[in-house]
Amino acid sequence: MEVNNDLNREIPILDWESHLAERTKGMGSSVIRELLKFTQDPDIISFAGGLPAPELFPTREVEEACIYVAREQGRKALQYGATEGYLPLKEYLAASIHKYGIPAIPENVLLTNGSQQALDLIGKIFIDPGRYVLTGRPTYLGAIQAWRAYQAKFHTMRLDEQGMVVDEIERAYHKVLEDSGKPPAFIYVLPNFHNPAGTTLSLERRIKLAEVATKLDLAVIEDDPYGQLRFEGEYVTPICSLIPERTIYLGTFSKTMAPGLRLGWIVCSEALMKRFIQAKQGCDLHTGTFVQYVANDICKRGILKPHINKIREVYKERRDTMVDALTEFWPEECEWTLPEGGLFLWARVPESIDTNVFLQETALKEKVAYVPGVHFYPNADGGHHAMRLNFSYSQPEVIVEGIKRLGMALKKELAGK
Amino acid sequence: MEVNNDLNREIPILDWESHLAERTKGMGSSVIRELLKFTQDPDIISFAGGLPAPELFPTREVEEACIYVAREQGRKALQYGATEGYLPLKEYLAASIHKYGIPAIPENVLLTNGSQQALDLIGKIFIDPGRYVLTGRPTYLGAIQAWRAYQAKFHTMRLDEQGMVVDEIERAYHKVLEDSGKPPAFIYVLPNFHNPAGTTLSLERRIKLAEVATKLDLAVIEDDPYGQLRFEGEYVTPICSLIPERTIYLGTFSKTMAPGLRLGWIVCSEALMKRFIQAKQGCDLHTGTFVQYVANDICKRGILKPHINKIREVYKERRDTMVDALTEFWPEECEWTLPEGGLFLWARVPESIDTNVFLQETALKEKVAYVPGVHFYPNADGGHHAMRLNFSYSQPEVIVEGIKRLGMALKKELAGK
Numbered sequence: 001m002e003v004n005n006d007l008n009r010e011i012p013i014l015d016w017e018s019h020l021a022e023r024t025k026g027m028g029s030s031v032i033r034e035l036l037k038f039t040q041d042p043d044i045i046s047f048a049g050g051l052p053a054p055e056l057f058p059t060r061e062v063e064e065a066c067i068y069v070a071r072e073q074g075r076k077a078l079q080y081g082a083t084e085g086y087l088p089l090k091e092y093l094a095a096s097i098h099k100y101g102i103p104a105i106p107e108n109v110l111l112t113n114g115s116q117q118a119l120d121l122i123g124k125i126f127i128d129p130g131r132y133v134l135t136g137r138p139t140y141l142g143a144i145q146a147w148r149a150y151q152a153k154f155h156t157m158r159l160d161e162q163g164m165v166v167d168e169i170e171r172a173y174h175k176v177l178e179d180s181g182k183p184p185a186f187i188y189v190l191p192n193f194h195n196p197a198g199t200t201l202s203l204e205r206r207i208k209l210a211e212v213a214t215k216l217d218l219a220v221i222e223d224d225p226y227g228q229l230r231f232e233g234e235y236v237t238p239i240c241s242l243i244p245e246r247t248i249y250l251g252t253f254s255k256t257m258a259p260g261l262r263l264g265w266i267v268c269s270e271a272l273m274k275r276f277i278q279a280k281q282g283c284d285l286h287t288g289t290f291v292q293y294v295a296n297d298i299c300k301r302g303i304l305k306p307h308i309n310k311i312r313e314v315y316k317e318r319r320d321t322m323v324d325a326l327t328e329f330w331p332e333e334c335e336w337t338l339p340e341g342g343l344f345l346w347a348r349v350p351e352s353i354d355t356n357v358f359l360q361e362t363a364l365k366e367k368v369a370y371v372p373g374v375h376f377y378p379n380a381d382g383g384h385h386a387m388r389l390n391f392s393y394s395q396p397e398v399i400v401e402g403i404k405r406l407g408m409a410l411k412k413e414l415a416g417k
Numbered sequence: 418m419e420v421n422n423d424l425n426r427e428i429p430i431l432d433w434e435s436h437l438a439e440r441t442k443g444m445g446s447s448v449i450r451e452l453l454k455f456t457q458d459p460d461i462i463s464f465a466g467g468l469p470a471p472e473l474f475p476t477r478e479v480e481e482a483c484i485y486v487a488r489e490q491g492r493k494a495l496q497y498g499a500t501e502g503y504l505p506l507k508e509y510l511a512a513s514i515h516k517y518g519i520p521a522i523p524e525n526v527l528l529t530n531g532s533q534q535a536l537d538l539i540g541k542i543f544i545d546p547g548r549y550v551l552t553g554r555p556t557y558l559g560a561i562q563a564w565r566a567y568q569a570k571f572h573t574m575r576l577d578e579q580g581m582v583v584d585e586i587e588r589a590y591h592k593v594l595e596d597s598g599k600p601p602a603f604i605y606v607l608p609n610f611h612n613p614a615g616t617t618l619s620l621e622r623r624i625k626l627a628e629v630a631t632k633l634d635l636a637v638i639e640d641d642p643y644g645q646l647r648f649e650g651e652y653v654t655p656i657c658s659l660i661p662e663r664t665i666y667l668g669t670f671s672k673t674m675a676p677g678l679r680l681g682w683i684v685c686s687e688a689l690m691k692r693f694i695q696a697k698q699g700c701d702l703h704t705g706t707f708v709q710y711v712a713n714d715i716c717k718r719g720i721l722k723p724h725i726n727k728i729r730e731v732y733k734e735r736r737d738t739m740v741d742a743l744t745e746f747w748p749e750e751c752e753w754t755l756p757e758g759g760l761f762l763w764a765r766v767p768e769s770i771d772t773n774v775f776l777q778e779t780a781l782k783e784k785v786a787y788v789p790g791v792h793f794y795p796n797a798d799g800g801h802h803a804m805r806l807n808f809s810y811s812q813p814e815v816i817v818e819g820i821k822r823l824g825m826a827l828k829k830e831l832a833g834k
Contacts, residue, residue: 027699262704275444
C-alpha cells in the first residue's frame with residue numbers, strides 16, 4: 001500500500017449498513033429536521049419548527065455574562081468539569097424549583113446537553129430492546145426518536161382537552177404486561193402546554209396519575225420545557241411534587257434563555273441520579289462548562305424572571321393572533337386547541353384531508369409549512385387529519401398571512417372534494 | 418392523595434435498580450472521575466487527570482470571540498442549529514485536515530459534544546450486545562466506558578514501543594469470529610501519543626493495519642485528540658489518509674483550545690455520516706450553537722496555530738521535567754515510555770508492586786495521585802504493575818515534587834519487600 005495524499009482521489013464506497021448494530025436499522029431521521037430543509041427557504045412561512053423567537057434572545061446579557069466568565073473564571077470555565085454539572089448552577093436550579101413544591105437539593109440535579117439528552121439518557125438506562133413505554137397519543141417527537149434508538153415499543157393513551165386520559169393507564173399497563181411479559185419501562189407525560197397537543201393536564205388527573213403510578217410501581221417522566229411560559233389560567237402542581245420518589249422531572253433553558261446554549265436538567269432521587277451520572281460519563285463526560293458558567297451568571301443577575309415575563313407577553317400575543325386568524329380564515333369544519341401557554345397549538349381538519357399529503361401537495365406550494373399530526377403518533381395510528389402549528393417563531397403579520405394561505409387552500413381542497 | 422408542598426418531607430426511597438435496563442447493570446463509574454474527588458484536595462499532586470494546563474487557555478480570545486458572536490450573530494448563535502454542525506466551522510475543519518492528506522469536504526464532518534460523544538455515537542450505531550471491539554491493551558478508558566454501556570466485549574492486542582502490534586489483528590479477528598459468530602464491530606486505534614501508553618504507531622504499522630483492515634473488511638476508529646501536540650520527531654500519515662473509505666477519524670478542540678467548550682468532531686464517509694446524524698438527533702439534537710460560533714471565530718482569526726505552538730513548548734518542557742525527575746528519583750528497576758507528544762507517559766514498576774494497591778495504601782497518603790494501569794485493560798488482564806502519569810497539568814516544580822515523592826515511596830516499598 002502506498003501513501004496517497006491526492007485530495008481529489010475517488011474514495012471507494014463501502015457497504016456500511018452491513019456493519020451496523022441491530023438498533024441502528026430502526027433509526028430514522030426526524031421529520032422536523034427534514035422539514036427544516038424546506039423551511040430554510042426564506043419565502044416559506046414555517047409553523048413547523050419549535051423555535052423560540054430569536055429577537056427575544058438575551059444577547060446583551062449573554063455577552064455580559066461571557067465577558068465576566070472569560071475574565072474572572074476562565075481557567076475553570078474552560079476546563080473539564082464534573083459530570084453532575086456546575087455546583088452553583090445546580091444550587092440555583094434546586095432552589096428555583098422549590099417554588100413548585102419540589103424538595104430538591106443540588107444532588108438531585110444533573111445538567112444535560114438540552115432536554116433531548118435527558119430523553120436519551122432515560123432511554124439508555126431504562127429501555128431494553130422491545131420494552132414498552134407508556135405515553136399519550138399524540139406525544140413529543142423527540143422522545144419517540146430518542147427511545148426508538150433503544151428499540152422501545154410504545155403503548156399510547158388517548159388525549160382530550162384535559163390532557164392524557166389517565167383512566168386508561170391501568171388497563172394499558174396490564175395490556176403491556178400481557179403482550180411483552182414485562183411492565184412498561186415508565187410513563188412519559190408532558191403536563192404543561194403539551195407538544196404537540198397544546199393541552200394541560202388537570203390537577204385532578206395529575207393526582208390520579210400519581211396514585212396509579214404508585215399503585216403500579218411505575219416511574220414517571222415529567223417533561224416540562226414550557227411550564228414557565230404560562231400566559232393565563234391557574235398554575236398546576238407538578239407531578240414531581242406529588243410523587244418525587246418516582247418522578248424524573250426534566251427542565252430546560254431552551255425556551256426561557258436560548259436553545260443554542262444546549263442546557264437542560266434532570267431532577268430525580270439521588271439513588272437514581274447515580275445511574276444517570278454513570279450513563280452521562282460515557283456519553284460526553286459532562287455538559288459544557290463554559291455555557292453552564294454563563295447561564296449561572298445570567299441566573300444570578302436576576303434578569304431571567306423579567307425576561308420570561310416578556311417572552312410570555314409576546315407569545316400570548318402571537319397565540320391570540322394565530323387563533324384569531326384561524327377563526328377568520330379557516331373552514332368552519334376545522335377545530336384547534338387553545339393552549340394556555342407554550343409554543344404550539346394542534347389543529348384538526350376534516351377527515352377528507354390527509355395533512356401529510358396536503359403538506360406535500362398543497363401547503364409547501366403555497367409556501368407554508370407545518371408538521372403533519374401522524375408524526376406525533378409513535379404507532380402511526382392517528383393524527384392523519386391534524387397538524388401542529390407553532391406560534392412562537394413568526395411575527396404576527398407573518399402568522400396571519402400563513403394561516404390565511406393555509407385556510408384558503410383548505411377551503412379550495414374541501415370545495416373540490 | 419393530597420398536594421404536599423412541604424420541602425422538608427421525607428421522600429420514600431424506591432428500588433430503582435429493578436426498573437433499569439439490562440445494559441445499565443454493566444455500567445460503572447469511571448475510575449478517573451472517582452479519582453477526581455481525591456484530587457480536588459489542593460494538597461494532592463495529581464498526575465491522574467488528563468487536564469490541559471489551564472493557564473494556557475485562550476481566555477482573552479474566547480472573550481473577544483464571545484463579544485463578536487453575541488453582538489453580530491446572536492440571533493443565530495443562540496438558536497437551534499443543524500444536527501450536522503455549523504457549516505463555516507465544518508468547512509474550516511474539512512479544509513484543515515487536508516494537510517493530513519484526508520480528502521474531506523464539510524459533508525464528511527459532524528460536530529460532537531467533545532470526542533467522548535463521538536465514542537458514544539460509535540457505540541450506539543455499531544455495537545450490539547455481546548459484540549466484540551478490537552483494541553490495544555492498554556487502551557483509552559473513556560472508550561471502554563462508552564462501549565461497555567452498549568454491552569460490548571473487548572478483544573485486545575499487545576502494544577509495544579511502536580504502538581499496537583498489528584500483526585496480531587488477523588488472528589484476533591478470527592478468534593472473535595470463532596467465539597462470537599460475528600466479526601468485530603471495528604478496530605479502535607489511538608495512533609499518536611497513545612492514551613495511556615504514550616506510544617505512536619509507526620508508518621509501517623499504519624500501512625499494515627490499513628491492508629489488514631481492507632482484507633478483513635474491518636472499520637477503523639482513529640482517535641486522534643493529541644495529533645497536533647507533537648513536540649519532536651516526524652509527522653506520521655494518519656490511517657484515515659490511507660483508507661478514508663473505512664476510517665472514522667475523531668478530532669477535538671479539547672486539547673488545543675479548551676475542553677470546557679465540549680467540541681469534538683467525526684470525519685467519515687457520507688454514506689455512514691447519515692447514520693451518525695440520525696443517532697446524534699436522538700441524543701441531543703445538535704452540539705451547542707453558541708460554542709461552535711465562538712470556536713469558528715477563534716479559528717478564523719488565525720490564532721489557533723501560534724497558540725498550539727505555545728502549548729507544544731510548555732508540554733514538552735513538562736514532559737522533559739517529568740522524565741528527568743523519573744530518572745533522578747525512581748528506582749532503577751522502573752521504566753517509562755518517552756512520548757513524542759501528547760499529555761501522558763506510561764511507567765512500569767517491578768512486579769512486586771501492584772499499582773492499584775500502592776495508590777490506595779501509599780501514594781494517596783503521600784499526596785500524589787495517578788491512574789493505575791489495570792483500568793486501561795478492558796479485560797483487567799494486565800497493567801497491574803504500570804501507571805499512567807499526566808505531565809500537562811502540573812507546573813514543572815510540582816511535577817518534580819510529585820515524582821520525587823512517588824520515587825521515594827517506591828524505593829521504600831521495594832526495600833521492604
